[in-house]
Amino acid sequence: MGMTMTQKILASHAGLPEVKAGQLISAKLDLVLGNDITTPVALNEFNKAGFDSVFDKDRIAIVLDHFVPNKDIKAAEQSKQCREFACAHCVSHFYDVGKMGIEHALLPEQGVVTAGDCIIGADSHTCTYGAVGAFSTGVGSTDMAAGMATGTAWFKVPAAIKFELKNSLPKTCSGKDVILTIIGMIGVDGALYKSMEFSGDGVKSLSMDDRLCICNMAIEAGAKNGIFPVDDITRAYLNGRTERRPIEFSADPDAEYEKVIEIDLSKIVPTVSCPHLPENTKPASELSDIKIDQVVIGSCTNGRMEDMEAAYSVLNGKKVADGVRCIIIPATMAIYKECIEKGYITAFIDAGAVVSTPTCGPCLGGYMGILAEGERCIATTNRNFVGRMGHVKSEVYLASPLTAASSALTGYITAPKED
């Protein structure tokens, strides 16, 4: 029996000719990642266990992104602990304020991750890098500590669900609508412990930003990883960007899938996840009576250049509705700078929005956009759990940048216009 793309990457990193779903393996890691929330816990464990060196200073990435520029003294202490460790161990991929961005937008952009990699990160959205053809999965801080010390991690080889994509998306939709539709279809544990492997003719119609967004939310279906095949779009993206040579893996023709689900991209509609689970999806057009207080456009899911372009296309020359706070957060400094150069930030400010430097802040209810009791937000982020963005009686609706920006103009959930 053949192997899936994920299984092939895992076999190669475990030094085995083949692996099977359910098998427990130890695999070599190409990169171990942590952020300012999860790294301190990993460092406590690393030190407590008595490790005194990292396996490879070039294969560790520490990104300060959740609470920076630091929101308070405690957050500053956590950043300081990360900074001191990175300095003491000469960690090459350490990203502090000024260089930082939201980790899952930053590492692909900077070429730190590439096709064929085996990556763990102490952040659940580490599954994002499947978009470039890597096996990449979220873990906890202890796994991060062990990975930093040994350069290996244990995995149970996942079974897979194949998503056969066909045709192409309508102009009003993006990768976000695809992944929200899928989560609505299979549920928040619909891919529990499994790989979500995307394939089919429709893949070529999806940009790299769409693919990064789709893989980013694989975890919201419970998946171990999401992964796209490597094609010309991937190669063009990686070319001249990545520091390591990309290695292309592809699924065997006789690979075994637990399920094959066909997705006709041309039938996707602007989709919104209603409180308090990402699987509670509805077409945006059915939610036009939902009044909103806040809009957030950004995050590791939708803070990339195409997302900013989408927001600009809606907001340019228009005004955010009275009574709505619209917060726009480009995910990296490079994206932030490009938004300045293209005049997007001026347009956002003229529309009545506020623009911040990169941070995860509002997505997880950290800072920069906390909701009061009874308030509603439409956000391009990834989770709408109880209390996720603030008060336990606040509500988060998840949507694409086009839908979120369109809603900012009306003050109600609003599907993007066709033209």
Added chain:
Amino acid sequence: MNTKGKVFKYPDNVDTDVIIPARYLNTSNAEELSKHCMEDIDTEFVKNVNKGDVMVAGWNFGCGSSREHAPLVIKTCGTGCVIAKSFARIFYRNAINIGLPILECEQAADEIKAGDEVSVDFDTGVITDMTTNKTYQAQPFPEFIQNIISAGGLLKSLKK
């Protein structure tokens, strides 16, 4: 190894944001964090939990963020074990890695009620509801994972 205590019952899809809200994650101090365990869905939990008590929940317990603070606060509160129909995969890994006992058992999760007194034997996977005198058999862990647990967590198992 075993635990004995009263049951706190929770639904499907308990996420790590309600186990420990991110607004408190500006510290990694487990004692301090544990004061807020479950507060967004159960403000009484921290006041009422005693050492050895057991959480019983539905499908996909611990979904969402990878924060290891989640199993850590459950453990630090004194919880002796979490029984669920299934666990989200990162929570599952984290619980094993930090030494919080977890067991998957659909029938036990369906039938055991809040406030019941239960005992759990981790070596055999036998769960006993002493209030109803019923026993349940949970799935045992694979040997590879049992070795991590018996070493006292992942890092200790690596150092062996």
